[in-house]
Amino acid sequence: MISPDRFRKIRHMLLHRQPDLTVVMDNVNKAHNLSAIIRSCDTVGIGELHAVSYRKSIYTEQDAAAGASKWTTLHLYHEMATVYKKLSDQNMQILVASSSAGCMDFRNIDYTMPTALVVGAEWDGISEAALHGADQTIAIPMFGMVESLNVSVATALILFEAQRQRSAKGMYDSLQMEPGLFHQTLFELAYP
Amino acid sequence: MISPDRFRKIRHMLLHRQPDLTVVMDNVNKAHNLSAIIRSCDTVGIGELHAVSYRKSIYTEQDAAAGASKWTTLHLYHEMATVYKKLSDQNMQILVASSSAGCMDFRNIDYTMPTALVVGAEWDGISEAALHGADQTIAIPMFGMVESLNVSVATALILFEAQRQRSAKGMYDSLQMEPGLFHQTLFELAYP
Ligand SMILES: C[S@@+](CC[C@H](N)C(=O)[O-])C[C@H]1O[C@@H](n2cnc3c(N)ncnc32)[C@H](O)[C@@H]1O
Ligand SMILES: C[S@@+](CC[C@H](N)C(=O)[O-])C[C@H]1O[C@@H](n2cnc3c(N)ncnc32)[C@H](O)[C@@H]1O
Numbered sequence: 001m002i003s004p005d006r007f008r009k010i011r012h013m014l015l016h017r018q019p020d021l022t023v024v025m026d027n028v029n030k031a032h033n034l035s036a037i038i039r040s041c042d043t044v045g046i047g048e049l050h051a052v053s054y055r056k057s058i059y060t061e062q063d064a065a066a067g068a069s070k071w072t073t074l075h076l077y078h079e080m081a082t083v084y085k086k087l088s089d090q091n092m093q094i095l096v097a098s099s100s101a102g103c104m105d106f107r108n109i110d111y112t113m114p115t116a117l118v119v120g121a122e123w124d125g126i127s128e129a130a131l132h133g134a135d136q137t138i139a140i141p142m143f144g145m146v147e148s149l150n151v152s153v154a155t156a157l158i159l160f161e162a163q164r165q166r167s168a169k170g171m172y173d174s175l176q177m178e179p180g181l182f183h184q185t186l187f188e189l190a191y192p
Numbered sequence: 193m194i195s196p197d198r199f200r201k202i203r204h205m206l207l208h209r210q211p212d213l214t215v216v217m218d219n220v221n222k223a224h225n226l227s228a229i230i231r232s233c234d235t236v237g238i239g240e241l242h243a244v245s246y247r248k249s250i251y252t253e254q255d256a257a258a259g260a261s262k263w264t265t266l267h268l269y270h271e272m273a274t275v276y277k278k279l280s281d282q283n284m285q286i287l288v289a290s291s292s293a294g295c296m297d298f299r300n301i302d303y304t305m306p307t308a309l310v311v312g313a314e315w316d317g318i319s320e321a322a323l324h325g326a327d328q329t330i331a332i333p334m335f336g337m338v339e340s341l342n343v344s345v346a347t348a349l350i351l352f353e354a355q356r357q358r359s360a361k362g363m364y365d366s367l368q369m370e371p372g373l374f375h376q377t378l379f380e381l382a383y384p
Contacts, residue, residue, distance in 0.1 A: 013335065144234030
């Protein structure tokens with residue numbers, strides 16, 4: 001039997017879920033970065049995220065994800081076009097995070113709209129396929145010598161700006177999930 | 193000879209430096225986390241940071257720091273008391289980041305004051321020695337199942353809130369370094 005505390009915690013988590021906010025990882029390869037991203041997703045209420053990889057499978061570090069993998073679903077694709085099609089069908093704006101010049105400051109974006117955030121690989125950055133079909137490229141300002149931030153850091157900075165805006169709009173104060181799905185998911189997670 | 197572009201880049205970096213903002217790493221052990229933290233420090237204009245470690249020496253990953261180690265100075269200590277003494281002598285407020293209950297929301301803090309941010313180890317979190325002597329404990333809100341964020345992610349979220357506040361106050365628009373030190377450092381970095 002699940003403890004009442006555990007049940008309350010799972011319920012609390014689902015009550016704060018943001019079904020219209022997600023992340024797409026464009027060939028992010030290092031397990032510790034993938035894991036840190038999944039962990040940040042959990043904290044801002046993202047339950048489903050997406051990874052595009054040329055590889056057959058991708059790996060995360062259980063430790064680094066701090067258990068978040070258990071509560072989030074990671075969808076794996078081999079083609080960016082497939083996930084873009086899916087997100088467009090859900091009417092999501094597609095924002096590509098990039099450290100290149102000419103991008104919009106990440107704080108000047110409205111994240112209360114249905115939003116998918118695309119982040120790039122450690123070495124190669126954002127792929128051509130990811131740029132193609134994006135609604136907007138966004139950048140975090142930098143004042144030093146390095147050319148880019150760590151990908152899990154950049155992802156978290158943008159997700160917590162989304163959290164700040166959504167909190168201000170009350171989106172963490174009322175159920176965002178479809179009620180039927182909320183009850184079904186609560187049941188499945190609490191009584192696996 | 194250094195190229196004019198390189199010189200301009202170094203000058204631009206020093207013009208944005210925030211000498212009264214720093215980070216203290218309380219036994220942060222993993223090289224990739226240390227490196228991501230140094231990299232984030234560089235981007236918000238932190239030139240000097242501090243690490244307390246029980247170990248004799250600490251290691252960073254050159255790759256993960258993306259070259260930031262070359263432009264920042266990391267001071268290593270074995271006792272928290274030593275670095276706290278030094279920071280207090282510089283009139284810095286000491287903020288301890290913690291995922292425990294009862295901390296102040298990190299967005300309700302004034303980071304335009306001279307500020308040292310203390311972050312804890314991957315497993316052990318913040319030490320007793322670090323808690324003792326802190327002016328304030330601060331937390332990043334979390335809405336999911338995991339108990340904490342990755343340490344380099346948590347550090348960056350707080351540093352970029354500081355950057356946001358300091359930008360709004362014009363602190364990135366005018367020289368914050370002492371002018372003599374600015375010219376000396378520019379000379380040293382440009383003509384090593
Ligand atoms: C380490 S960076 C990639 C660097 C790569 N050499 C390049 O040229 O893009 C990994 C990913 O983190 C994100 N990122 C890093 N710094 C960023 C910044 N300042 N603004 C927005 N996104 C950033 C981007 O999605 C990027 O593709
Ligand atoms: C992985 S956490 C440490 C977890 C550790 N098990 C504990 O109980 O503290 C590493 C460090 O990141 C920072 N951190 C992580 N999540 C945070 C949050 N939500 N708010 C503030 N700081 C956080 C803290 O400095 C913490 O010591």
